[in-house]
Amino acid sequence: MKYDLRKIMLRAWRLYRENKELSFGECLHRAWLSAKAEEVNAKRIEAAKATAGVEEETNTWSGWKKLGYEVIHGSKALFGADLIWGSRGDGKVYKARFFGRSQVQELATA
Template sequence: MKQYDLSAIMSRAWAIFHKGGIVFAEALHRAWQSAKARPQNAAVIAAAKASAGIAEDCKTWADWKAAGYEVIHGSKALFRTVLIWASHGDGKTYTASFFGASQVQPIEA
């Protein structure tokens, strides 16, 4: 049986709701879809990373920025893969680009 972090799902639902435009029930539905898509996306990322032969830590541009780093200007993505974009509630997919730890630098204050 799968275990989900209910606190994180509820926090995500409130964040989606506060952006406006939808009722809370729809925000909660989208938060659950996003939580359910996370394991599938992680498996797809691992497979794409392995097929590209990448050993270093890789994240998207947004994930690096959230971690306090910026991608060095002109860096090309190490690999790309198609992921499920579940937080919009429609189950559409998007192509995510991943950059390695050697392609980032700390954000200067």
């Protein structure tokens, strides 16, 4: 597998700027962990989505928010997946919940 070295370095610098208590070496380590976890996480999401029988576009609550949508209040997640969160540097597995396109609405602009 080829990794996007530019993306890894940008992530390392962003982590370094956000976490002044971490050395740049630690931030680079975390960026590499995140890059390696992306492929594993994508496979886990697809497997969980297939097991749940979901075919519509899905994303996490925060993922939808980044795209300009909000999850409709009271909506239940369609499925969950255990994902690796490499940016924390611990390689632990975290639970993520996914919502479908039918469960979101565009953010109200004020």
